[in-house]
Amino acid sequence: MSDFSVDRRVWVLSGVAVLIGVCATFLAVLLLRLIALSTNLFYYHRLSFASVSPAGSPLGHWMVVVPVVGGLIVGLMARFGSDKIRGHGIPEAIEAILLHRARVDPKIAVLKPVSAAVAIGSGGPFGAEGPIIMTGGAAGSLIGQWMHVTDSERTTLLVAGAAAGMSATFATPVAAILLAVELLLFEWRPRSLVPVAVASATAALLRVYWLGAGPLFQMPALPDLTRVSFVIGALFLGALLGLVSAGMSRLMYWFEDRFDHLPIHWMWWPALGGIGIGVGGLFFPRGLGVGYENIAELLRGNAPLGLIVGILIAKSLMWAFSLGSGTSGGVLAPLLMIGGAVGALAGHLAHASADAQAVWALIGMGSMLAGALGVPLTAILFSLEVTHCLPALLPLAVACVASYIVTAMIMPRSILTEKLSRRGYHLTREYGVDPLELVLVKEVMSPLALGEENLTLPKIYTYADSTTRSAAELMATEGVERIPVIDRANGQACGELSLHDLLRGRGRSVVRESERLRLYSYVPPELGGHN
Incomplete structure (x- = not known):
């Protein structure tokens, strides 16, 4: 009857999470180096790990x-x-968690970063975060497969590796934890949250020595962001980005559907997608590769209009077309860039100052992330952590929530879960307390049949003051449809609980969600009301 279900196993998993954090950080650094090496090989014909565009x-x-x-x-x-x-990397991690007992093929830990490095290094307009999340998750899953753990514990280790990979890449340890909760864990419990947080913090600490402390993107001095007009502007911009993010998702999957109808094997599709990248890069070279330098320029507030338009048209089409071909690459960095370009364009049209344009670009980035992935809390914290721009918290929060509600109402699934839906799987992203956790056994149990009051203590039973959820789990474990109920005070049988009784308990939540009542209405004293 405690608030949380947690035991000493959490310390074991937290200790393992430290090791996973180390491994994920190493893999993140390795992938970034491989991308740099591939870029140098493909475009400059030299062996070098220097970061180039x-x-x-x-x-x-x-x-x-x-x-x-x-x-x-x-x-x-x-x-x-x-x-x-x-694909993206994150949908594959979700699929492994929900459908394959958090088991990832060891080949994925090798092939995913190498394929992503080749795809991005050869000009693919993708981000490295999706492959890193999948690679870090694969490392956590492999360590979990070598240990004697439950499926839930293996899931925790997989997600710990994924969060550590994101934390190491962007220096965003808190946003990585929230992403795990909003997108991967499918629960909010100490038993899983603590190990994930330990792995993310470990990766953030190690990142300082290999990649620097951050922030990843510098922001200029900010204007006053607490004005009502600024917050209202953020609200409308966030709603607009909700529409844009829905449009980008549909565009990418529209291209994917076109590739599905091609009369050739899918092995050749990434090469066809490469044609779109090459042609787009010919007209807009800055659309090739990850493009962190483009995001940095948008967040400095000095991005020229040509760069903004190029991102909105060329980069968007290159990304959607090539990712629809089924190649390997992430969605996070391109979405951030496109969202930032929409925000910067809004600043241009409003004739805002350079500093204000930088803020609008930041709000556009966060809103795009919140809408496309359906992770508003992650989007808010991520935007703050990559820029250390705390004064933007209020308008950023307003914009991200606005974008989130727009896409939630017009899109049945996010850009990530749509991939799973197309494979025949459905999942819900809504978390809540189990309704049976709020109903006690004594509230729905049936009385004992005549003559059974002196029933001896059975082998399987539940207490009257237990929750119906715990009783349901016991019945499911034992494979029974009816269970005696014992009064904890005197140890005597006081009723029985059946599946029908559990359904009555579950029905209470249906009434709670559907029945609309006016609990207070004012009646003037002259008509018989009371003051």
Whole structure:
């Protein structure tokens, strides 16, 4: 009857989570280095781990061919290695958690980062975060497969690796924990939250030595953000980004449907997607690769209009077309860039100052993330952690919630869960207390039949003051449809609980959700009312 179900196993999992945090950080650093190496090999024909942009390549028109070669390599890896490397990375992690007992094939831990490095290094307009989340989750799952743990504990270790990978990539330990809760854990319990937080914090600490302390993006000095007009503007911008995020999701899956109708094997699709990347990169070279430098320029408030329009048109089409082809890459960085461009464009149209344009770009980024992924809390904290821009909290929160409610009302699924739906799986993203947890056994139990009052203590029973949820779990475990109820005070049988009784307890939540009552109405004293 305690508030939380937690035992000493949480300390074991937390200790393992430290190791997972170390592994995930190493894998994140390795993937970022592999992306840099691939970019140098594809576009500069040299062995180097220096971080460079494909936009400065001297290849000229031959740059069109590079993404095609990269897509062909990814297609071959997926065909003869594992098709699980295709796609965003996060939907695959969710699928492993819900459908495969949190078991990830060891090949994924190797093939996913390599394929992502090839896809992004050859110009793919993707983010590294999705593959890193999947790779970190694979590491956590593998460690969990080597241990004697339950499926729930293995899930916790998988999610701990995923959160650590995100924390190491972006220096966002709190946002990584919230992403785990909003998107991966499907619960809010100390037994899982604590190990995930330990892994995320470990990765954030180690990141300082390998990648720097952060913030990932610097922001200029900010204007006054507490004005009513600014908050109202953020509300409307957030609602607009909700529509944009829904449109981007539908555009990407529209392209995916077009590829599904092609009369060739899916192994060749990433190469065809590479054609779209190459042609788009020919007109807008800054659309190639991850493009963190574009996000940084948007958040400085000095992005030229040409860059903003290029992101909104060329980058959006390149990303949606190529990701629809089934190649390997993440959605987070491109969505941040597109959302930031919408916010920066709004600042341009409003003739805002450079500092104010930077804030509008930040609000656009957070709103896009909240709407597209359906994670408003993560979007708020993520935007603050990557910029350390705490004064933007109020308008950012308003905009992210506005974007979230717009997409929740017009989109049945997010850009991530839509992938699972197309594979025939449905999941709900709404969390709440089990209604049976709020109903005691004595409130719905049936009386004993005549002559059974002196019933001896049976082997399987429940107490009258227990929750119906605990009784339901006991009945499910023992495979029985009816169970005696014991009075804890005197140890005597006082009733019995059946499946029908449990349904009556469950029905209370239906009434609570559907019945509308006016509990207070004012009647003037002259008509018989009371003061």
